[in-house]
Amino acid sequence: MILTSRVVWAKFLAGITLFALCAMSLTGHASTDDELWIVLQKAAVAARALSYEGIFVCQTAQQSKSVQITHLFDGKNEFARNVVLDGATREVLSQGNNLIIYNQKNEKIVIEKRRGQNMFPAILPLNFDSIRDNYTLHSSTQERVADRQARVLFLEPKDRLRYSYKFWIDSEYGLLLKSVRFNQRSEIIESIGFNRLSLLNSIALDWFTPKIDSKKNYVMEDEPVILPDGKLSVTWEIKELPAGYRKVDQMVRMVPGKPYPIMHMIFSDGLASVSLFIEPTNKSGKTKVALVTTGSTSFYAGVNNGHLVTAVGEVPEATVVQIANAVVISK
Amino acid sequence: MSEQISALMDDEIAVENAEFLITSIHVNKQASQTWNHYHLIGDAMRGDVALPSDFKQKLMQKIEQEPTVLAPSASQPSVNRTEMLKDKLPARWSIAASFAAVMVVGWMALQQQSQTDSPSAVIEVAEVSTTTNESIPAEYLTAHQSSAPSTSSYYIQSVNYSE
Structure with missing residues (x-):
C-alpha cells in the first residue's frame, strides 16, 4: 500500500516537472521552434523522472551490445541497473550521478567508480543553454521505435565543430527512445535505441544489486591519483576556444605509464566532451604532431613550448586541434 | 562434329x-x-x-616476342589483335579467341568499375590505416573516459582499454 502511494507520488512529481516545463514554454514566446526545444527538454527530464525497464542496443563503429535497463525514480532518488547482455559480463549500477561498473577482465571482476550523468536514455543535460547556442533543432515525421510511436527530431550543429544527432522521442511518455549520432559525412558513428520498453509499476528495489559470480575475484580499480593544483610547474593560458566549448573541470593527476603529474582539463559544449592534457616533454623544438580519429573519437597531440599538449574527445578532428592550439604556455 | x-x-x-x-x-x-x-x-x-624436349624453350621465346603490357589501357589493342589473328587461325580457335575476348572485355569492365569506385575506395583505405596502424594512446583515452565518459563508453569498453 505504501509502495503504491510512493509510485503515485513519483508520477505526480514527474508530472509536475513536465507541467512546469510546458508552462514555461507558454509564458515565453510560444513559437514552433520553442515547442520543439520543449519536446527535447521534456525528454531530458522524462529519462530521469520516469520509472521504466527495457532492452536497448548500443552500437558504435567497433562494437554492438544489447543492454537491459531498469530505471526507477522514487520521487527523491534515481536508481538504475544496466546489464550488458553480449560478450564479457558488465553491469553498471547507478544512484544519481554516482555509478559503479562491474567489469569482467579475464578472471577478475574490476569494480570501477565513476561520476556520470549522460547514460542512455538520459543523454541530454537538464541545462539546455549551451545546446541551444550551438545547435539548431527541426522536426520530421513520426516513426515507430520499439513498438512505440515516436516523434523524430534532428539536432544539427551550427558549425563543423560538433556532430549531429537524430532523436526519436516517445509521443506518449516523452522519453527518448533512440539516438543516432552522425559525423560530417552523414555516416552513423553511434546508435543507441530501445528494442523493448515498458513503464515500471513497482518501486521495489530488489533488482538493484549486481549479479555476483562467486568463482570470480572482485577487485577495486586503482583510483586515479589527483594531486593539489600547485604540483605542476607550468603556467599556461587558454585562448580562443572553439565556439561553444567551455571548461567544466580541471585537475592535476597521475596517468598510468607516466612518471610525472599531468594537467587534465575537460571542455564541453553541453553534449560532447573533450579532455586536454598538458605535460612536460624532453622533445625539443618541433616534433611531429599526431592526429587520429577512430569511430567518433578524435585525438591530437603536439609539442608546444617544451610541453606535450594532447586533446581527445568525441568530437570532429577540427575541435581537438583547435582546443590543443588554444593553449599558450609561458615559461 | x-x-x-x-x-x-x-x-x-x-x-x-x-x-x-x-x-x-x-x-x-x-x-x-x-x-x-x-x-x-x-x-x-x-x-x-x-x-617435346624443346617445348619450354620455344614457349619462352614466343613469350619474349609478345609485347609487354604496361598499362591497363594498353591491353585494349589486344582485342583487335585477337580479331586479326582469328582470321588466320583455324576455326576451332575461334571459341578460345572469343573466350579470351570475353575475358578482356570483362576485365576492362571491372577496370572501369573500379575506376568509378576509386574515390570511396581511397577513403576506406585511409580510414582502415588510421584505425589499424595508428590508435589513440590508451592512457589518454582511459583518463578521458574515466573523467568525462561518453554515453557508449558505459556499455562498450573502448578497444584500447582492454588489458
Missing part, C-alpha cells in the same frame, strides 16, 4: 555406333586435328603430357 568427337572420347558414344564418325575423323583433316587436340588437352589435364 566437334561435339561428337568429344562425346566419343568421353565414351558417351559406343565405339560400335561411331563407325561413321571414326571414318570421317580419318578422312577430314580438321576433324582429325580436333581429335588430336582434344587428346592433348585431356592428357594435359591429367598431367601426363608428352611435350
Whole structure:
C-alpha cells in the first residue's frame, strides 16, 4: 500500500516537472521552434523522472551490445541497473550521478567508480543553454521505435565543430527512445535505441544489486591519483576556444605509464566532451604532431613550448586541434 | 562434329555406333586435328603430357616476342589483335579467341568499375590505416573516459582499454 502511494507520488512529481516545463514554454514566446526545444527538454527530464525497464542496443563503429535497463525514480532518488547482455559480463549500477561498473577482465571482476550523468536514455543535460547556442533543432515525421510511436527530431550543429544527432522521442511518455549520432559525412558513428520498453509499476528495489559470480575475484580499480593544483610547474593560458566549448573541470593527476603529474582539463559544449592534457616533454623544438580519429573519437597531440599538449574527445578532428592550439604556455 | 568427337572420347558414344564418325575423323583433316587436340588437352589435364624436349624453350621465346603490357589501357589493342589473328587461325580457335575476348572485355569492365569506385575506395583505405596502424594512446583515452565518459563508453569498453 505504501509502495503504491510512493509510485503515485513519483508520477505526480514527474508530472509536475513536465507541467512546469510546458508552462514555461507558454509564458515565453510560444513559437514552433520553442515547442520543439520543449519536446527535447521534456525528454531530458522524462529519462530521469520516469520509472521504466527495457532492452536497448548500443552500437558504435567497433562494437554492438544489447543492454537491459531498469530505471526507477522514487520521487527523491534515481536508481538504475544496466546489464550488458553480449560478450564479457558488465553491469553498471547507478544512484544519481554516482555509478559503479562491474567489469569482467579475464578472471577478475574490476569494480570501477565513476561520476556520470549522460547514460542512455538520459543523454541530454537538464541545462539546455549551451545546446541551444550551438545547435539548431527541426522536426520530421513520426516513426515507430520499439513498438512505440515516436516523434523524430534532428539536432544539427551550427558549425563543423560538433556532430549531429537524430532523436526519436516517445509521443506518449516523452522519453527518448533512440539516438543516432552522425559525423560530417552523414555516416552513423553511434546508435543507441530501445528494442523493448515498458513503464515500471513497482518501486521495489530488489533488482538493484549486481549479479555476483562467486568463482570470480572482485577487485577495486586503482583510483586515479589527483594531486593539489600547485604540483605542476607550468603556467599556461587558454585562448580562443572553439565556439561553444567551455571548461567544466580541471585537475592535476597521475596517468598510468607516466612518471610525472599531468594537467587534465575537460571542455564541453553541453553534449560532447573533450579532455586536454598538458605535460612536460624532453622533445625539443618541433616534433611531429599526431592526429587520429577512430569511430567518433578524435585525438591530437603536439609539442608546444617544451610541453606535450594532447586533446581527445568525441568530437570532429577540427575541435581537438583547435582546443590543443588554444593553449599558450609561458615559461 | 566437334561435339561428337568429344562425346566419343568421353565414351558417351559406343565405339560400335561411331563407325561413321571414326571414318570421317580419318578422312577430314580438321576433324582429325580436333581429335588430336582434344587428346592433348585431356592428357594435359591429367598431367601426363608428352611435350617435346624443346617445348619450354620455344614457349619462352614466343613469350619474349609478345609485347609487354604496361598499362591497363594498353591491353585494349589486344582485342583487335585477337580479331586479326582469328582470321588466320583455324576455326576451332575461334571459341578460345572469343573466350579470351570475353575475358578482356570483362576485365576492362571491372577496370572501369573500379575506376568509378576509386574515390570511396581511397577513403576506406585511409580510414582502415588510421584505425589499424595508428590508435589513440590508451592512457589518454582511459583518463578521458574515466573523467568525462561518453554515453557508449558505459556499455562498450573502448578497444584500447582492454588489458
